[in-house]
Amino acid sequence: MDTGQDSWARARRYQSVIAGQGAVVTDADYLQSAGTLLDLYGEDIRARAFTTHDPVRGEQMLRPDFTVPIVQQHMAHGAEPARYTYMGKVFRKQEKDENRPTEFVQVGYEIFDGANPAAADAEVFATLAGLLSDVEVTAATGDIGVLRAAVEGLKTTKRRRAALLRHLWRPRRFKALLDRYGGRSDMPAARAALLAQDDPMAQMPPLLGLRTQAEIAERIEVLREDAAAEPISAVELDLIDTLLKVRETAPNALVALRDLSVDLPSIAPAVDGIARRLDALAARGIAVDTLPFEASYGRTSMEYYDGFVFGFSADPRLNLPPLATGGRYDALTTVLGGGVGVPAVGGVIRPDLVAAVEAAQ
Numbered sequence: 001m002d003t004g005q006d007s008w009a010r011a012r013r014y015q016s017v018i019a020g021q022g023a024v025v026t027d028a029d030y031l032q033s034a035g036t037l038l039d040l041y042g043e044d045i046r047a048r049a050f051t052t053h054d055p056v057r058g059e060q061m062l063r064p065d066f067t068v069p070i071v072q073q074h075m076a077h078g079a080e081p082a083r084y085t086y087m088g089k090v091f092r093k094q095e096k097d098e099n100r101p102t103e104f105v106q107v108g109y110e111i112f113d114g115a116n117p118a119a120a121d122a123e124v125f126a127t128l129a130g131l132l133s134d135v136e137v138t139a140a141t142g143d144i145g146v147l148r149a150a151v152e153g154l155k156t157t158k159r160r161r162a163a164l165l166r167h168l169w170r171p172r173r174f175k176a177l178l179d180r181y182g183g184r185s186d187m188p189a190a191r192a193a194l195l196a197q198d199d200p201m202a203q204m205p206p207l208l209g210l211r212t213q214a215e216i217a218e219r220i221e222v223l224r225e226d227a228a229a230e231p232i233s234a235v236e237l238d239l240i241d242t243l244l245k246v247r248e249t250a251p252n253a254l255v256a257l258r259d260l261s262v263d264l265p266s267i268a269p270a271v272d273g274i275a276r277r278l279d280a281l282a283a284r285g286i287a288v289d290t291l292p293f294e295a296s297y298g299r300t301s302m303e304y305y306d307g308f309v310f311g312f313s314a315d316p317r318l319n320l321p322p323l324a325t326g327g328r329y330d331a332l333t334t335v336l337g338g339g340v341g342v343p344a345v346g347g348v349i350r351p352d353l354v355a356a357v358e359a360a361q
């Protein structure tokens with residue numbers, strides 16, 4: 001996209017508002033090392049990153065976002081509380097829609113501070129909402145922490161819980177797994193045939209692939225164990241289904257989630273967190289009574305989110321991506337901080353899109 005002077009001027013304006021809240025202006029290199037970092041974004045962004053090779057540094061990518069490099073920078077200098085703002089282009093391939101740009105400007109805000117996570121969530125949300133106050137947008141909110149807690153509380157094997165958590169980001173795969181673990185669908189036919197044999201290893205054709213005999217035997221053992229596991233109860237499956245369908249104004253959603261937490265006690269702390277966040281949002285002047293909350297929201301975005309998630313979208317007829325998005329990513333700071341983390345939340349706004357909506361209004 002041709003980012004004209006107006007867009008950069010608008011970006012600088014947004015950034016000065018964020019800096020006015022005490023955020024330090026920072027930046028990230030265009031070229032980031034790809035390798036393990038790319039995994040942190042998840043499947044979608046991994047497939048959309050532009051990668052290239054450097055003879056000394058190895059696989060590189062054009063930054064697909066700022067959050068990961070900024071977390072890295074922050075954690076490399078100790079994990080003291082801090083606020084940052086940045087402005088610049090990010091790069092993502094567009095396979096589905098050729099009209100969408102492959103490079104676009106983001107202005108971002110990241111808060112690393114565990115003192116009051118609800119207040120930090122509200123601060124990021126309200127700041128971006130303030131920058132969008134001249135355009136008509138609809139907010140969406142959710143909380144990945146509630147979904148994670150629900151899965152972590154399921155009475156099933158650790159391996160099944162881990163598989164469900166891994167697939168939280170692929171709603172269809174997640175549903176298929178749940179159906180299988182609940183005995184609502186059969187295991188794949190090839191697997192059933194394999195496990196029906198007395199000694200599957202004896203029947204193996206000569207090794208062709210990369211896996212060793214021992215690895216294959218181990219995998220078969222895992223499959224056997226899984227096939228022998230008790231199904232997840234129908235009651236628990238229904239609770240997860242009900243949870244995934246919660247889509248209400250925030251106060252109604254809170255009531256629904258509190259009801260659910262009677263039978264799904266593992267979500268109770270995360271639900272308390274939502275209540276605290278709503279108070280913090282109200283204190284910042286956000287109309288929480290009409291604020292939408294969708295339990296499934298954010299399940300197809302950055303896979304580093306593990307708490308609050310949000311986005312602001314224009315009228316769907318304009319067919320634009322969200323104008324601003326963000327969320328909480330506490331665990332990412334631990335991963336990049338070598339085991340030491342700091343609660344963190346942030347978000348970005350896209351000046352070009354705000355300008356487009358203003359022009360269409």
Ligand SMILES: N[C@@H](Cc1c[nH]c[nH+]1)C(=O)O
Pocket residue numbers: 064065066067108109110302325326327328345346347348
């Ligand atoms: N980096 C995210 C937005 C974000 C910033 N901080 C937290 N989330 C994105 O590009 O979508």
